[in-house]
Amino acid sequence: MTVKKHLLLLAAAALLSTAAAVPATPSPGSPGLGDPLFPTLGNGGYDVRHYDVSFDFTPVTYDFSGTVAFTAKATQALSSFNLDTDGHVIESVTVNGEPAAWSLSPGQSGQELTVTPAAPLREHVPFKAEVRFHGNGKAPRAGLTGWRFGPDGGFAAAAQSSRADTFFPVNDHPSDKATWTFRVTAPEGYVATANGELASRRGNVWRFEEREPMASELIGLAVVKGTYLYGEGPHGLPLRHVVPQGQEERYGPIAAETGAQIAWAEARFGRFPFSTYGIHIYPGYSDALENQTLSLFGTGWFDKPTYSNTMVHELVHQWFGDSVTPATWQDAWLNEGPAVYYAALWAEEHGGQPMVERMRTVYGKLDAVRAKDGPPGKPKALGGYNIYDGGALVLYALRTEVGDAAFDRIMRRWVQRYKDGNASTEDFIAHAAATTRRPGLDPFLRAWLYGAQNPPLEGL
Secondary structure: OHHHHHHHHHHHHHHHHHHHHOOOOOOOOOOOOOOOOOOOOOOOOEEEEEEEEEEEEEOOOOEEEEEEEEEEOOOOOEEEEEEEEOOOOOEEEEEOOOEOOOEEEEOOOEEEEEOOOOOOOOOEEEEEEEEEEEOOOOOOOOOOOOEOOOOOOOEEEOOOOOHHHHHHOEEOOOOOEEEEEEEOOOOOOEEEOOOOOEEEEEOEEEEEEEEEEHHHHHHOOOEEEEEEEEOOHHHHHHEEEEEEEOOOHHHHHHHHHHHHHHHHHHHOOOOOOOOOOOOEEEEEOEEOOOOOEEEEEEEHHHHHOOOOHHHHHHHHHOEEOOOOEEEHHOHHHHHHHHHHHHHHHHEEEEEEEEOHHHHHHHHHHHHHHHHHHOOOOOOOOOOOOOOOOOHHHHHHHHHHOOOOOHHHHHHHHHHHOOOOOOHHHHHHHHHHHHOOOOOOOHHHHHHHHHHOOOOOOOOO
């Protein structure tokens, strides 16, 4: 190589190096992540790693004040970024310890809090932000509320699918999972709940640590007149439950059933994915919800002889939905399908309706639902029969196609492979085909998940 050519190559390399070293021009993060069902939900430009939430609630008046501090990494050079919020009076915002400018604007389901740091944030560089706020739990919201109020003057959070932002500003999309610290103030006579383990209690401040990644829609925040009950699950798993004060004898034996239910689920999916579990029974709630590590139930469920089916449904979600979280809300059948399917299996094994009878009923109804609400893998909205029972029928068809042993491998390896992460319908199709080494499962599952009509199914 000539000296001249060598020098030219060095010069070219230097120019490329200089170009690569020039930082990207900062720009605003997107005010939404483009979710197929909720396009403006969540925010772009950063990835939250950890939230530290302080929440001081006053029962009966429902006033609250709080701070949410978080660490994140910028995924682009940011001149500004957004948080989802709804119903908060914002007091101050800091980024990396410096005061930041902020503004509020209407969003699709709540409000957008736009934060402009004093200095732009560099791509791939971690940063810290803190928002101080106050408000009232019963104040009007721009969208639906996640607050549920009981006769005790307290509340419990039912934030699914997009209402964590009614408690504190947050990046409220399931794809941005983080670890959490909660510091909840509950006055004398009340207890606080949140996700994860109770790490300390100093006076009226309860500190909880959720060390496994969690989507914001699964927060288990509450201040209630309740009693903590404790137990032990398989392999020493710590269990803690919260039941209404004075009703320990009524609900204690029900809570005690949880350990056997976990053992039943572990025989199918493997070890429980979190460091603790329990149920919260609250008279201010009428439904059931799989808040991570602490499922929430209304008291009315336990007036039914089939209440254990609902307990198992929410328990199964700890694997399917909480540990393995949908990449978008259009993938929600990956949560609800397994929960319905395995709750039906539990019911059948405990003297309830045979699975084949239930699936025959679903099969007969689902074509009309597909036409109206979309197929299980591409719903037009959340909460429909297509996602729940339709999702269960997809799994039943898969088991019929591959056999019990192969089906069990698919489901067990799924929750192992994507533990603490996010996964999509496309991921599930590829996983099933790869696990069984049957490429033909790709068109098989696509027909069931995306087709306008149910494919034929032997036995139904």
